[in-house]
Structure formats: C-alpha cells, structure tokens
Amino acid sequence: MKEKSDVEEKPLLEAKQNFLSGENFYAQHFLGAHLKNDQYTFRVWAPNAQMVFLVGDFNDWNDSIPMEKDAYGIWEVTTALPSEGDLYKFKVRQANGREIMKIDPFAIFFEKRPGDAAVLHTVPEKKWKDGLWRGRNKRVNHFKRPMNIYEVHASSWKHHEDGQPYNFAELTEELVPYLVEMNYTHVEFMPLMEHPLGMSWGYQLIGYFALSSYYGTPEEFQNFVEACHLNNIGVLVDWVPGHFCINDDTLPYYDGTPQFEYQDPDRANNVRWGSINFDLGKSEVQSFLISSAMFWIEFYHIDGIRVDAVSSMIYRDYDDGPWTPNHEGGNQNFEGYYFLQKLNAVIKLAHPNVLMMAEESSSDTQITGLIETGALGFDYKWNMGWMNDILRFYEMDPLYRGDNFNLLTFSFMYMMDENFILPLSHDEVVHGKKSLMHKMWGDRYKQFAQLRNLFTYFMTHPGKKLLFMGSEWGQFLEWKYDEGLEWVDLKDSLNHSMQFFTSQLNQFYKDNPALWELEESYDTIEIIDADNTNETVLSFIRKGKRKKDFLIVILNMTPVERQGFRIGVPYAGSYEEVWNTEMLEFGGTWTEHNPVAESDEYHFKDYQSSITTTVPALGALILKPLKVNTRTKK
Structure with a gap:
C-alpha cells in the first residue's frame, strides 16, 4: 500500500x-x-x-x-x-x-x-466522429428550429424472442435507423443511470455517474450517441436530481448522519415516491449533482437533459407527507430554487447549446427564461396543462365537445408564458390511463381517425413536440416496462397506416418553417375561429417569417363531415390542401384531396375574404397559399 x-x-x-x-x-x-x-x-x-x-x-x-x-x-x-x-x-x-x-x-x-x-471498468478515450453535428449545433438557434422528440424507455422498446431487452449495441443497429425512417429530430430516454428496480423506470437512482449495466456498457452508449449524431438525431436524457433510492446500502444516510439528504426528516423523506430527497442547499451535494450532469454532457456528448419532478424540488408541500414552511412562512423551497438556477447557469456557461428541460406542473414559478429576471433558467418546460386538457377533450363523447371547447383552446391564452414542450409522454399511457389509441372515443376506425386528428393538432400547435414510443402506430395496450412494444400490431393495416401517417406528419413538420420559425412570439399564430362550438371545428393560421409562408389548420372534432365549410383567409387568392388526415394511405377513405379553393369576398368575422372546403368527419386539414395577393388586407 x-x-x-x-x-x-x-x-x-x-x-x-x-x-x-x-x-x-x-x-x-x-x-x-x-x-x-x-x-x-x-x-x-x-x-x-x-x-x-x-x-x-x-x-x-x-x-x-x-x-x-x-x-x-x-x-x-x-x-x-x-x-x-x-x-x-x-x-x-x-x-x-x-x-x-x-x-x-x-x-x-x-x-x-x-x-x-x-x-472496475476503464473506458478507453473515444475518438468521436460527431464534430460536424456538434459544430452545427453551436451555430443554430434551437428556439427557431424544429424539435420533435421520440421518448423511449431503453429496455422496453424491443425485446428478443427469449424476452431479453435490446442493449445499446443492438439499439444502435435498430433504433437509430427507425428514428431516421420516422423523421424525428431527437430521441429522449427515460433515466439511463443505474437503478436497482426496473419498475421504477429509472426514476429512483443509485448511480448518478453510471449507465445502467442492464442497458449495456458505457462504450456502447457512446457509440449509440455518435450514430445518432451522424444521422442528425439529437440525444436527450432524463435526470433525477431531486430524490434518490431509499435502499440502505446505497446513498441514504451514507456515513450514519444526514449526508446527502436534509437534516429535517420531513424534508428528507419523500412519501409520495418512497425515496429520499437530496439536501439541495448543501454545498457538497451541489458539487455531486452538477458534476453528474456535466459528466453525462461531456462523456456521452448528449444534447440535453430533462430534469424530472421539478415541482418537488421547488415546493416544500408538493409531497404527500408533513411539511414545514420556510422562514418566510411560505411553501417555496429556496434551496431547490437556487440550486436549479445554479445548475442551469453552470451548464449554460460551459455548454450554451445544451438543452435544459423541466418536467414541472405548476404555474407559480417562472421556469424558462433568464435567471436575471427571476426564472430558473431552463430552455423548455413540459406543458402539462395542455396535455391534461387535450386528452380530456379527445376522450370525450363528441356530443359534449362543443360545451367543452375551451379544453381545446385555453392553451392559446398562456402558450407564450413559457417556452413549452407539448408532452404526450409515458406518464399518460400507464397505470390504467389507457394508451393514446385506447383513450379515443368510438369504434376502432373512429379511434384511428381521432388519433390522426390529435397528432395533427399536436404538430400544428405552438410548442416543441414529444411523443412516447408505441403511440406512433396507435398501440392499443398500455405500456409495460418489462415487455417490448407490440410490434406485431404493424401486421394490421390500420396500425401500419398510422405509423406511415406519423412519419409523414413528422416530415411535414420539419419541412414547414411556419410551424416553428416564429415560435417564441404570438406572431407565430393567428386564430381564425375558436368559437365554433355548434359545429365543433377549430381553425387557425401558423405563420413563418415571410408573408406567403403560412398554413391554415382546420380541425373537425365531430363524426360529421362538414361540406361547404367556410373559414376566413388572410389574403384573397387560391389555397391548396396539403394535408388531409382522411387520405386512404393514412388509413382513411378519401382517395383525392379537396380541389384548390378560390377565395371570394364573403366576409368571415374580421376577414374580408373567405373560402369553402369539405372537412372530413373527425378529420383535420392543412391548406397552403397557392397564389395570393399579399397586398390585400384581412
């Protein structure tokens, strides 16, 4: 020695x-x-x-x-x-x-x-080949670029016949080409760090610097990230700095005293999740956690971190157990608040292009934006309000949708309050909540029609996008963490058509700057009609930088075809249908698009010109200006 x-x-x-x-x-x-x-x-x-x-x-x-x-x-x-x-x-x-x-x-x-x-595992220094990707990312303003995320649980995306999950070497061979084929811009993994219980999905960690050996070796994950970058796919990872696994032989009360956790037992014990809360005000804990985040960014070249359960970190009363007010008598956890500001400041100073995202469900604290203004400094926040309202709406019998139209439109009131990601995530397809497909009202055909409608609204509503694996083809069964996805579904023509629909919608999103170019501003959207509760049809415009670069979106929320349906248009001229969810190749029944619509001088609300078209039952249309006179006014 x-x-x-x-x-x-x-x-x-x-x-x-x-x-x-x-x-x-x-x-x-x-x-x-x-x-x-x-x-x-x-x-x-x-x-x-x-x-x-x-x-x-x-x-x-x-x-x-x-x-x-x-x-x-x-x-x-x-x-x-x-x-x-x-x-x-x-x-x-x-x-x-x-x-x-x-x-x-x-x-x-x-x-x-x-x-x-x-x-004891020595990882050889990797000679990375993703310099072009990383260099390009440094020059890109991600707020003005498309972001469409495929959320994945690494060990249940696909299983072998013997029930064993794919490791990252195998995911490199199969998942990366699938991401390219499906036209996603990013993949996001539920936590990959070491955890002892699979049913925790990785949200109760023990190893903050360790890729779970269940998923393969560190070298294999490095190679996966490199393969994604070489195929223009960004890699994001969930991370859990709020609480940790309660197992006695791991981090809890490491030296026999509150070391990583709060001194106060009520603050240390996380009753809701059966875990232990980090003392986020402790200097050594801050060094530990920020080092973990920096390690994943630099060692694995990941492009972003989604911080889990931010509400539990910034509010003392978020848990189900007893809580103690702060020194001002309120519920804010100042230690968590300042830790998150510090975390974002450190990471942005070292890696300005790395995305920092928050899973946070309240509206009392500014999550995104400049730290100097009092915000936590995240780039994006999950829009949980939009998700909850939208899924309630699509689960509803169309007879009642007109009376609850505000569920569909309320998000327009606050969509610029934060930089939002619209999440249709894993949390919504487990524990008896049903899959997205199973949530939809009606028979199987109507369920697919509404899922296509939902995805079109999802893709045309301001905000970045996140969709959980299996939802892209309308898997009917809930997600099971210990089984592979129901890939056998794709032998069914409707599931196969749904998968094709999603891939084409993803490409449509990437190809149309009107869906992301001005997303930081209300200039990105113009509402045509959000009051049509009788027919239950929503229409709005998404706009790009150029006057002629805009899309008209029409969403029919009832099983009634709307013939001769009239909406206002911003300019006189002709409009071409470029998206119709009821096309035969998508699983619908239409074999031809609507003809080009010519405007007339029939006033519609504030619009001096309008057009008519046919909107499919439970369908969605997108129209594009073909030849318009931009010198005319609404």
Whole structure:
C-alpha cells in the first residue's frame, strides 16, 4: 500500500476545497476509483464515518484494506490488489458504530441487478466522429428550429424472442435507423443511470455517474450517441436530481448522519415516491449533482437533459407527507430554487447549446427564461396543462365537445408564458390511463381517425413536440416496462397506416418553417375561429417569417363531415390542401384531396375574404397559399 504524502498536490487540494464549497463540477475526476501506474486510488466522501474499508473480489470482501480520512471528510486508499472487472464497495463504520456495505457514489459502472457492487471498468478515450453535428449545433438557434422528440424507455422498446431487452449495441443497429425512417429530430430516454428496480423506470437512482449495466456498457452508449449524431438525431436524457433510492446500502444516510439528504426528516423523506430527497442547499451535494450532469454532457456528448419532478424540488408541500414552511412562512423551497438556477447557469456557461428541460406542473414559478429576471433558467418546460386538457377533450363523447371547447383552446391564452414542450409522454399511457389509441372515443376506425386528428393538432400547435414510443402506430395496450412494444400490431393495416401517417406528419413538420420559425412570439399564430362550438371545428393560421409562408389548420372534432365549410383567409387568392388526415394511405377513405379553393369576398368575422372546403368527419386539414395577393388586407 502506498503511503499518503504529507503534502498533497495543489490541484487535488483545490479540488477537495471546491467540492466542499459547492464549486467542483468535475468531482468524479478525484472521487471514486482511478487507475494510475497499475494501482487504483479510491476516494469516498463520508465526513462523519468512524472508519471506512475498501472491500471487493480482490480481498474476499474483508476488512484488510482500511482507508484514511483527510481534513475534508474524504477517505482514501491506493492499492495494487484490484484488477479490471473486479467488484467493490466501501464498508462504512457509521457515526453510531453500525457497519454497512455502501456503494461508490461516483462509480461509472455497476454489476447487473439485483447486485449493486461497482465494477472496475476503464473506458478507453473515444475518438468521436460527431464534430460536424456538434459544430452545427453551436451555430443554430434551437428556439427557431424544429424539435420533435421520440421518448423511449431503453429496455422496453424491443425485446428478443427469449424476452431479453435490446442493449445499446443492438439499439444502435435498430433504433437509430427507425428514428431516421420516422423523421424525428431527437430521441429522449427515460433515466439511463443505474437503478436497482426496473419498475421504477429509472426514476429512483443509485448511480448518478453510471449507465445502467442492464442497458449495456458505457462504450456502447457512446457509440449509440455518435450514430445518432451522424444521422442528425439529437440525444436527450432524463435526470433525477431531486430524490434518490431509499435502499440502505446505497446513498441514504451514507456515513450514519444526514449526508446527502436534509437534516429535517420531513424534508428528507419523500412519501409520495418512497425515496429520499437530496439536501439541495448543501454545498457538497451541489458539487455531486452538477458534476453528474456535466459528466453525462461531456462523456456521452448528449444534447440535453430533462430534469424530472421539478415541482418537488421547488415546493416544500408538493409531497404527500408533513411539511414545514420556510422562514418566510411560505411553501417555496429556496434551496431547490437556487440550486436549479445554479445548475442551469453552470451548464449554460460551459455548454450554451445544451438543452435544459423541466418536467414541472405548476404555474407559480417562472421556469424558462433568464435567471436575471427571476426564472430558473431552463430552455423548455413540459406543458402539462395542455396535455391534461387535450386528452380530456379527445376522450370525450363528441356530443359534449362543443360545451367543452375551451379544453381545446385555453392553451392559446398562456402558450407564450413559457417556452413549452407539448408532452404526450409515458406518464399518460400507464397505470390504467389507457394508451393514446385506447383513450379515443368510438369504434376502432373512429379511434384511428381521432388519433390522426390529435397528432395533427399536436404538430400544428405552438410548442416543441414529444411523443412516447408505441403511440406512433396507435398501440392499443398500455405500456409495460418489462415487455417490448407490440410490434406485431404493424401486421394490421390500420396500425401500419398510422405509423406511415406519423412519419409523414413528422416530415411535414420539419419541412414547414411556419410551424416553428416564429415560435417564441404570438406572431407565430393567428386564430381564425375558436368559437365554433355548434359545429365543433377549430381553425387557425401558423405563420413563418415571410408573408406567403403560412398554413391554415382546420380541425373537425365531430363524426360529421362538414361540406361547404367556410373559414376566413388572410389574403384573397387560391389555397391548396396539403394535408388531409382522411387520405386512404393514412388509413382513411378519401382517395383525392379537396380541389384548390378560390377565395371570394364573403366576409368571415374580421376577414374580408373567405373560402369553402369539405372537412372530413373527425378529420383535420392543412391548406397552403397557392397564389395570393399579399397586398390585400384581412
């Protein structure tokens, strides 16, 4: 065993000082296990432990390798005993004398569950080939670009015949081409970090620096990201900095005292999710979590992070258990609020083009926008209100939709309050909520017609897009985390046509700047008629930078075909139908598009010109100006 020098190297000393002050954003560079000159140095932060031993395959898991604690509460040992691939843990004699095996919080690889020992795994430095993608991203304003995200649970996208899930080497071969074929711009994974229970979907983590071994090796995920970038697909990852797994041999009360968690038990215990809340005001915890985020961005070249459960981080009363007001008597969790501002500030300073997204369900705190204005500094927020209203509406019998038309249109009132992502996510297709397809009213044919209608509204409503896997072809069964998707559905002509519809709609979205070019401003949309509750038809215009670059969207929410349907148009001229959800190739019955519509001088609301067309039952149309006089007024 190598003796510890009396005088530490200055960089290491500064790293430890910065870790304790909450300013070390690369803590994994000195904490955890590190190989140098055929010896491993192990370091773990456990300031109140009485003693820590390194245990593993290499010493039969006994107490033969004690570690030494420094003035910063960090235990360290250097030894030549371990070998690549060995398992290890830290045996911690906690503050009260209790001894327990604990994981390495900074491990980058673990054994496959149900075990949770860390694996000594050296990842060779990768020679990345995605420079063109990364360089282009630095020059692009993502707010003014299309963003259409395919949300994936990595281990249930596809299974082998023996029931085993695909790993990332196999996903590189099959998922990447599928993303290209389906015309998505991004893929987003539910948490990929190590977690001991599959049914938590990765939202109760133990390894904040480790790709779950259930999904493959770190090298395989690096190669997957590179393949996505070479095919112009961005990669986003869910991340959970609010709470962690309650398992005793992982992070909870690591040294026997509240170390990663709050001192107050009511704040530490997350009753709703059966987990433990991070003390987000603690400097060392801030170093730990921000280092984790930076690690995933830099080591894996990911393009964005979706921060899960932000509401639970910024409100003390979000949980189901007892709560204590803050010093001002309110419910705001100031520690969480300032941590998220710090997180976004650090990441944006180092990587301005990396997307930061929040899954947040309240409207009391500004989530997106400049930190200087009091916002949390995220780029995007999930629009949970839109999602809840829209799904309630589409589940409803059309007889009642006219009286509840505000569910369809209310989002127009607040759509610019934040930079929104419209999420049709995994949360909406589990636990008895039914799949998107199964939510739709009516018989099977009408369900497909409405799903096409819903997706058209989803794609033409301002906001970036996110759709959970399987929804693209109308899978009828709810998502099951431990089974592959129902790919057999695609043998059915209606499912196959639905998949084709989604791929073409995704391409239509990418091809039409009117759907994303001015999305930061109300200039992006003009409502034609949001008051037609008798016929239950919604119409609006999406606009690009140029006068002639606009699309007219008409959505019929009833099973009644609307012949001779009149709407106002911004300019006199002719309008061509470029999208019709009832075309035969999409699973509908129409074999031809509506003819070109010529405007007349029949006034419609504030419009001096209008057109008539036929709107299919439960169908959606999009029209484009063919030849118009932009010098005329509405």
